[in-house]
Amino acid sequence: MVGSLPSTDQIWAWLEEVADPEIPVISVVDLGIIRDVQWKNDELLVTVTPTYSGCPATEVIARDIRAALTEHGLENVRLETQLFPPWTTDWISEKGREQLRDYGIAPPANGLVQIENVACPRCRSIDTEMVSRFGSTPCKAIYKCRACLEPFDAFKRH
Amino acid sequence: MSLFDYLLRLGDNALILSQRLGEWCGHGPVVEEDIALTNVALDLLGQGRLWLTYAGEVEGRGRDEDKLAFLRDAGEFRNVLLVEQPNGDFAVTMARQFFFDAWHHLLLAKLSDSTDERIRGIAAKALKEVTYHLRRSADWVIRLGDGTEESHARMQAAVDNLWMYTGELFEMDAVEEEMKQAGIGCDLAALGAPWMSEIGKVFGEATLEVPKQTWMQHGGKRGVHSEKFGYILAEMQFLQRAYPGAQW
Numbered sequence: 001m002v003g004s005l006p007s008t009d010q011i012w013a014w015l016e017e018v019a020d021p022e023i024p025v026i027s028v029v030d031l032g033i034i035r036d037v038q039w040k041n042d043e044l045l046v047t048v049t050p051t052y053s054g055c056p057a058t059e060v061i062a063r064d065i066r067a068a069l070t071e072h073g074l075e076n077v078r079l080e081t082q083l084f085p086p087w088t089t090d091w092i093s094e095k096g097r098e099q100l101r102d103y104g105i106a107p108p109a110n111g112l113v114q115i116e117n118v119a120c121p122r123c124r125s126i127d128t129e130m131v132s133r134f135g136s137t138p139c140k141a142i143y144k145c146r147a148c149l150e151p152f153d154a155f156k157r158h
Numbered sequence: 159m160s161l162f163d164y165l166l167r168l169g170d171n172a173l174i175l176s177q178r179l180g181e182w183c184g185h186g187p188v189v190e191e192d193i194a195l196t197n198v199a200l201d202l203l204g205q206g207r208l209w210l211t212y213a214g215e216v217e218g219r220g221r222d223e224d225k226l227a228f229l230r231d232a233g234e235f236r237n238v239l240l241v242e243q244p245n246g247d248f249a250v251t252m253a254r255q256f257f258f259d260a261w262h263h264l265l266l267a268k269l270s271d272s273t274d275e276r277i278r279g280i281a282a283k284a285l286k287e288v289t290y291h292l293r294r295s296a297d298w299v300i301r302l303g304d305g306t307e308e309s310h311a312r313m314q315a316a317v318d319n320l321w322m323y324t325g326e327l328f329e330m331d332a333v334e335e336e337m338k339q340a341g342i343g344c345d346l347a348a349l350g351a352p353w354m355s356e357i358g359k360v361f362g363e364a365t366l367e368v369p370k371q372t373w374m375q376h377g378g379k380r381g382v383h384s385e386k387f388g389y390i391l392a393e394m395q396f397l398q399r400a401y402p403g404a405q406w
Contacts, residue, residue, distance in 0.1 A: 053283055054204025084279035086286055132190035133294045134197040
C-alpha cells in the first residue's frame, strides 16, 4: 500500500500551488510557512508555522492546504502548528521575493540590512521613506518613494 | 494551579490591552495610526490566544481560549492594572503602550529561556512582534514629548498619571516566586533596572521628566481591578453572554 502514496516531493509541488490568501501572488511554500511534510504510515503530516501570532489568514491557509490536498485525492491529512523556531522573512524564497516585487510589494531585506533601505518596487530607487510602521496586513509597512513618488507596501523584515 | 494563574496573567495582559487598542478602530488621529493601533492589537490578540489556549489545557477543565476570554468575570482576570487604563488621548495611549512594551520586551526575552517548552516557543514568537511594538511606541513618546508645547504637556501629563500603575509590573508574589524557582518564569523585580534605563533613555530624547517616586497601585494580578474594568468586559463579552455559544 505504502508504495502507492505520492512522494513528499510531489506534495511539496502541490503545495506550491496554494496561494497566500492575503497576498495571492506568493505560495505558502515560497512564504516559508510550510516547515515539514512527511508520511506517518498512511497519514500525511503537514507542519505549518504562522507568520504573526494574530494573523487572521492562518485559519484560511489551513483550510486552503487541506482543500488542495483533498483535490489531489489525499483525505488522511493532519495539519500541525509549530511555533518554534518562529517564522522569519529570511525563509521567503528568492522566487517569492521576485513575485512580491512584481506585484508592487517591496520584499523584505535579508539579514542585517537596515529597515530604512527599502527599494521601491516600481523604480528600484532606495531613496524611500517610511510613512507608517504598519500597513494593510500585519506583515507589511507603508513606504513612499521619493524618486518616483510611488506609495507602496513593503514586507517588514521579521 | 500556579502555572494556570501564571498563564492567565500573560494571556490577560495581552488580551485586555488588545481590547483597549481595538477601541481606537475607526477613531485614529490619521488612517496610518488607526491601522497601526489595530495591528498591534491584532498581534496582542494572537499572543493572548496562544497563552489562554495553553492555560485552558493546564487547567484541564475543558475551558478553551474563548471560554476563558468571554465567560470569566472581572475577579478572575489576572492582567496588570496598567493595561486596563482607558485610552484617554493619543498621548495616554502611547505612554501606556511604551511602559508596557518596554516591560513586555524584557519579560519575553527572559521567557524565551523558560524551562517550559511551550512557554519558550510562544515567548520567542511574541518577542519578535513586541520588538517592533516597542520601536514604534518609543518613537511616539519622543515625537510627542519633543514636539510642540501642547504635545509635550499632554505626554508629560500622561506619563505622570500612568506612573502609579508601573510598580505592579515588577511585583513578585507567591505565584511569580514559584514560577521563578521552577525556571518557568523569571525574577520580575530584576527587570526594574533595565526597564528604568530604557525609560530614562527615551525620556531624555523626549525631554520628559521621569516622575518622582510615588505610591504604586496594585491588585490586577490578584483579580482586584478598577471600576473601568467592568465596562471592558461588558463590551468584549456581550455577544457570548447574550447569545451563549454563538459562532462566528
